[in-house]
Amino acid sequence: MLLRLRAILDTDGLTDGLRTSHLGRATYRRDASFLNADPLAVALPRTVEQTAEVLRACRDHGIPITPRAAGTGLAGGATPTGEAGARPVVVSVARMDQLRELDVANRRAWVEPGLVNARLGRAAAAHGLRFAPDPASQIAATLGGNVATNAGGIHVLTYGVMSQHVLAVELMDLDGEVHLLDGRAPEQGGLDLRAVSVGGEGTLGIVVGACLRLLPAPPATGTLLAGFPSLDAAAATVGALVTSDRLPDAVELMDARAIELVEGYAQAGYPQDAAAVLLLEYEGLPAGVDAGAATAERLASEHGATSVVRAADSDQRARIWKGRKAVAGAIAKQAPDFYLQDVVVPRSRLGEMLDTVVTIGERERLTILNVVHAGDGNLHPFILFDRREPDVLDRVFAAGHDIVETALRLDGTVTGEHGVGIEKRDFLGQVFDADSLAVQQAVRDAIEPTRLANPDKVLPTTVGCGEARMVPEGAWV
Amino acid sequence: MTTSTSWEPADADEMVAALADARSAGQAVEVRGSGSVLDRIPGGDEPVLSTAALDGIVDHAPEDLTVTVRAGMAFDELAQELAQHGQECPIEPIVDDGATVGGRLATGLAGPRQLGAGRVRDWVLRVRFITGDGHPASAGGVTVKDVTGYDVCRLMTGSWGTLGVITEVTLKLRPIPRQPAWFATETPDPTVAARLYRPAAVVTTAERTHVLLEEHPDDAAAQAADAGLEPAAAPTFPATARAALDPAALPGFLAELQHANSSPEGAALQVTAQGQLGLCHLDGSADALARARSVVERHGGRLLVLDPALGLAAFGSGHAPDAMTNRVTAALDPDGRLAPWRWER
Numbered sequence: 001m002l003l004r005l006r007a008i009l010d011t012d013g014l015t016d017g018l019r020t021s022h023l024g025r026a027t028y029r030r031d032a033s034f035l036n037a038d039p040l041a042v043a044l045p046r047t048v049e050q051t052a053e054v055l056r057a058c059r060d061h062g063i064p065i066t067p068r069a070a071g072t073g074l075a076g077g078a079t080p081t082g083e084a085g086a087r088p089v090v091v092s093v094a095r096m097d098q099l100r101e102l103d104v105a106n107r108r109a110w111v112e113p114g115l116v117n118a119r120l121g122r123a124a125a126a127h128g129l130r131f132a133p134d135p136a137s138q139i140a141a142t143l144g145g146n147v148a149t150n151a152g153g154i155h156v157l158t159y160g161v162m163s164q165h166v167l168a169v170e171l172m173d174l175d176g177e178v179h180l181l182d183g184r185a186p187e188q189g190g191l192d193l194r195a196v197s198v199g200g201e202g203t204l205g206i207v208v209g210a211c212l213r214l215l216p217a218p219p220a221t222g223t224l225l226a227g228f229p230s231l232d233a234a235a236a237t238v239g240a241l242v243t244s245d246r247l248p249d250a251v252e253l254m255d256a257r258a259i260e261l262v263e264g265y266a267q268a269g270y271p272q273d274a275a276a277v278l279l280l281e282y283e284g285l286p287a288g289v290d291a292g293a294a295t296a297e298r299l300a301s302e303h304g305a306t307s308v309v310r311a312a313d314s315d316q317r318a319r320i321w322k323g324r325k326a327v328a329g330a331i332a333k334q335a336p337d338f339y340l341q342d343v344v345v346p347r348s349r350l351g352e353m354l355d356t357v358v359t360i361g362e363r364e365r366l367t368i369l370n371v372v373h374a375g376d377g378n379l380h381p382f383i384l385f386d387r388r389e390p391d392v393l394d395r396v397f398a399a400g401h402d403i404v405e406t407a408l409r410l411d412g413t414v415t416g417e418h419g420v421g422i423e424k425r426d427f428l429g430q431v432f433d434a435d436s437l438a439v440q441q442a443v444r445d446a447i448e449p450t451r452l453a454n455p456d457k458v459l460p461t462t463v464g465c466g467e468a469r470m471v472p473e474g475a476w477v
Numbered sequence: 478m479t480t481s482t483s484w485e486p487a488d489a490d491e492m493v494a495a496l497a498d499a500r501s502a503g504q505a506v507e508v509r510g511s512g513s514v515l516d517r518i519p520g521g522d523e524p525v526l527s528t529a530a531l532d533g534i535v536d537h538a539p540e541d542l543t544v545t546v547r548a549g550m551a552f553d554e555l556a557q558e559l560a561q562h563g564q565e566c567p568i569e570p571i572v573d574d575g576a577t578v579g580g581r582l583a584t585g586l587a588g589p590r591q592l593g594a595g596r597v598r599d600w601v602l603r604v605r606f607i608t609g610d611g612h613p614a615s616a617g618g619v620t621v622k623d624v625t626g627y628d629v630c631r632l633m634t635g636s637w638g639t640l641g642v643i644t645e646v647t648l649k650l651r652p653i654p655r656q657p658a659w660f661a662t663e664t665p666d667p668t669v670a671a672r673l674y675r676p677a678a679v680v681t682t683a684e685r686t687h688v689l690l691e692e693h694p695d696d697a698a699a700q701a702a703d704a705g706l707e708p709a710a711a712p713t714f715p716a717t718a719r720a721a722l723d724p725a726a727l728p729g730f731l732a733e734l735q736h737a738n739s740s741p742e743g744a745a746l747q748v749t750a751q752g753q754l755g756l757c758h759l760d761g762s763a764d765a766l767a768r769a770r771s772v773v774e775r776h777g778g779r780l781l782v783l784d785p786a787l788g789l790a791a792f793g794s795g796h797a798p799d800a801m802t803n804r805v806t807a808a809l810d811p812d813g814r815l816a817p818w819r820w821e822r
Contacts, residue, residue: 106725150624158651161622163631164599179801184723186587186754188635189779189795190820191802192598195631199624216674239540245563245652285674285696344620346541376622377541416622424625431625435612440626442808447801458626 001061005043005089008053017044028068028080028090032137034339035076035422039066040087046095048208052176054091055206059174064088064452067202069114069142073149074340075421077201081456088455091206093144099123100209107214108167108184113144113207120212129214132159135417136325144207150199152417154324155281157242157375158249159215161417163198170209171197174450178208196443201419202454204447218283222293223317226300227274227307231255231358231370234276235351237303238374241280242347244299246292250281251375252324255354258369258382259323265330268323271307278374279324327371327382335367335384339396341403345412347377356406357381364395378416379407420458428460482524488531489605489613489644496611496642496814499524505814508638510549510577513570514584517783518791519822528579531644534558542650543602543619548579548643564650567594571714571758579643585635586719586781589711592753593677593691598634600649606633606641609810619647632805638816640809654691660701661709662686667752672704680712681750687712715747715760717787720769722778724755730776731757737768763787770795796820 002020009017019025019042030036040063045051058065066088068078080088097114104127109120117138120131134153135141141151147169151162159165168182181194197204228234234253241248254262254277259270270277278300282292293310300308311317331338345353354370357379361368369382383399385392404414404427414420414427428437441459445451455461482504484495499506506526509515528549535545539562546555553573559565567590570576582604585597594600603617616629633640657677662669666686670679678689688706690697701707722730731750738746746761746769755778759769770780770793779795798806798820807813 103725150628152622152624156622160595160599161624163628164595184725184755185721185778186591186596186724186751186756187719187721187779187781188585189721190798191640191805192585192631192635193801193805195598195628195634196805199628219674242542243539243563243652245655247651285692285700287695287699288693291693344618344622346538346543346620348538348540373622377620378622411619413618413620413623413625415624416620417624419624420626428626431618432615435608436614436616438612439608439614439616439629439809443627443629443632443805446804446808449804 001057001063002041004057005041005054008050008057009043009045017046017050018042019044028071028092031068031071031073031076031078033074033076033079033421033423035079037079037081038087039080039090042090042092044092044095048096048172048178051091051093051096051172051206051208054089055172055174056176058089059450059452062452064455066090066454067148067206068092069094069145070116070140072137072141073145073421074342074418075415075423077149077419077421077454077457079422081422083455083461093206093208094142096208097142102127104129109212109214111143111210111212113142113147113209115143117141117143117146124214125217128217130217131165131212132215133162133165136328143210143212147198147207147210148200148202149417149419152373152376152378154250154252154373156373157251158247163195165213166194166198166210167213168211169194169197169207171204172206172208173448174205174452184211193447196447199419201421201458203444203458205453220284220286220289221317222282222289223311223320224280224293224296225270225309225320226278226280226305227271228276228278228303228305230275231354232351233304234278235354235374237278237300237305238350239348240299240303241296242375244295246282246288246295248280248292248296248375249283250279251373252279253277253370253372253374254279254324255370257367258327258371261330261334261369262323262326265333266322266326268319268326270323274306279320324371327369331369331382331384336386338385339383339400341379341381341383341400342415342418343404343407343412344376344378344416345407345410347375349410349412350374350377353379353406353410353412357403360399360402360406364399366395366399368399373416376416377412422457425458426460483527484525485527485530489607492526492607492642492644493611493613495526496607499526500611500812500814505817507816508583508642510580510583511551511575513574513576514580514586514783517785519785526642528577528642528644535645537562539564541619542621543647544650545603545619545645545647546578547645548577550578552576552578552581559650560653563653565653566600566648566650568597568600572716578646578648582634582643582646583636583638587751587754587756589680590677590689592679592751593675598631601630601634601646602649603647604630604633604643605645606643608641609814610812614641617647621649637819639806639819640815642815656694656697657689657691658697659709659711660688660690660706662706667750669704669706670753673700679751679753681752682712683747685709712749714749714758716758717761717784718759718766718769718780718782720757720759720773720778720780722755722773722776724753726776726778727752727755730773730778733772734769737772763789791822792820
């Protein structure tokens with residue numbers, strides 16, 4: 001089997017298409033989550049044809065595959081586990097990273113799955129266009145991964161999640177056959193299988209190409225930073241903003257701990273005495289942007305904001321966003337480890353949710369920072385810890401679990417943009433009833449009948465957990 | 478349309494029972510909302526499962542920008558309710574034809590503002606439905622962001638009643654634009670779209686190109702002046718057929734259509750295009766539309782004919798399901814109880 005894979009991958013004098021050594025496998029044990037497992041081997045095809053041959057070889061031997069790109073996922077979706085302990089072959093699409101076609105006239109791009117999100121953004125910007133989905137990991141995350149997780153980002157409130165920007169997907173099945181799941185025509189000519197493949201997390205096959213929608217870059221942008229004396233005041237302002245007559249294009253909330261941490265690291269000019277800040281952005285034509293920004297200033301003041309600043313120029317705008325984007329970097333200086341959660345609640349429950357996260361942190365004696373896509377009700381609590389502290393992982397996972405349970409209790413859901421992977425899989429029984437889960441399983445099996453594509457992910461299995469370990473490798477401790 | 482059997486269940490439980498009735502009688506059913514679309518495609522006297530009695534708003538949460546409604550509620554009634562709160566869901570049908578909310582989802586047919594607002598599927602947060610084998614299920618959730626499980630919500634949208642009976646829908650909302658205004662060019666000029674920032678609609682008729690601007694009035698005025706637009710009435714849309722294709726293929730399709738149209742027998746074809754979307758609305762004789770269908774299918778698109786009197790199939794070969802589609806359909810409707818004849822009509 002490994003010989004067959006090597007023969008497929010090491011062609012034209014290249015010898016790095018298959019990694020089987022302990023060291024070669026080690027960096028593919030996990031994504032950006034804590035979940036890790038040992039793959040059988042790592043395949044790094046350079047072409048769609050090689051990918052097809054790799055999948056056929058795996059199918060012939062009944063070996064599962066775990067698709068992977070940059071590995072920036074946070075839910076264990078790219079962790080190579082198999083049912084009943086079968087070790088999968090990791091199939092990385094990272095080397096298929098070309099922008100196949102930038103179709104400026106029709107405002108769309110055909111991309112290979114390994115193309116990094118930010119690279120598409122730069123290529124589009126040269127033509128006055130943009131690619132809207134902007135997950136925080138966009139400088140490393142690939143578009144194939146963004147498709148597979150139905151990624152979100154900061155501007156989801158008005159632009160929508162990844163699916164809204166995916167016109168077509170080339171999905172390869174385990175026979176190596178490529179299916180063009182096409183939504184380029186304005187109305188469905190049958191079932192929208194494209195929709196299911198977006199967010200399929202590698203369980204339906206491998207995304208080997210996609211056609212993505214581009215939008216014109218906005219002529220004007222208004223960015224505001226508002227400080228609040230309490231989380232509740234900031235949350236109430238969010239409620240007022242989304243019911244005002246113009247939706248902001250981004251509404252980000254950071255709590256006092258997050259402000260303190262990033263300010264010491266990035267000097268973004270956030271008010272140090274605030275219990276929370278809101279970062280607001282309006283994009284579009286100038287009068288609308290001005291009107292929106294004026295409304296936001298008024299509503300923030302009415303809800304007790306202690307400071308409201310509108311960026312005067314692009315430098316100041318960049319500085320305001322620098323604080324938001326520096327969160328992970330700032331944390332790295334403060335604590336050796338963090339566990340990043342991803343839950344969603346209806347916007348009207350945001351204040352209640354934030355209060356509960358604070359309580360959970362106090363109870364588990366953990367520092368938790370709240371960074372929130374507040375306009376979407378999407379919370380990203382960062383749980384800080386040092387794994388050398390005895391028993392700390394138990395408290396971290398207990399806190400994470402409670403945060404998810406709280407979101408469910410408030411009519412929310414377990415993941416807004418990171419995906420289910422392994423991390424959230426066993427919560428699905430709480431999200432869906434048995435019939436609804438059966439529908440999910442039936443759809444999965446209909447699209448990928450071999451059950452070899454990323455088994456053990458997304459849906460709870462009756463077979464039981466694979467070999468993933470929540471505890472980091474020994475070498476880390 | 479006369480029918481041999483019909484059910485009009487009052488809630489989801491009764492819907493399950495009605496579906497069980499049909500199953501035990503060995504019958505497949507047509508799920509019908511107001512009939513605004515179904516009555517316009519060829520039908521037999523199949524048993525009808527009506528959603529008409531599933532009416533009304535279940536929950537409107539203005540601060541969450543969401544509304545949950547029963548599938549049989551008329552879309553325009555919902556729009557009126559939402560407007561009282563300054564909100565909307567911009568997926569209205571192309572003409573106000575009494576469509577139900579469930580019907581809007583089931584067909585997924587583009588509305589007049591799809592260019593700016595996105596597709597029907599992008600406004601659907603949660604769907605409750607009964608599978609073909611009689612199980613009540615749901616997909617999605619009431620939050621505006623949700624990647625929990627496979628996106629069965631979008632899958633249900635545009636499935637034309639072949640996967641499940643939609644009983645309840647949660648939609649995403651937005652503020653109503655304050656002063657939407659239609660403008661038009663003096664002569665047809667679809668390229669005007671490229672000179673505007675994200676117009677809500679661009680519609681080209683034989684006489685002119687209509688543009689809907691929903692921005693701040695000052696911005697709309699500036700855009701209109703720059704692009705040489707004058708205030709105008711909203712366009713009207715031919716309603717006999719709609720051609721949907723990749724927008725990149727549209728110019729070729731239109732050129733070929735115009736060529737056919739210039740011949741005496743093709744002269745009766747009226748075409749209004751939402752060009753940036755790749756959508757054309759057509760009126761014409763059966764012959765003209767049959768020719769239009771062969772042209773659009775040659776360009777990789779599809780023609781939906783919405784007039785049974787013409788003797789043309791509604792869907793045509795451009796809609797023929799592939800193997801994966803058949804497997805997914807069978808997964809939710811294993812015995813073929815839900816309009817198994819759909820794509821052949």
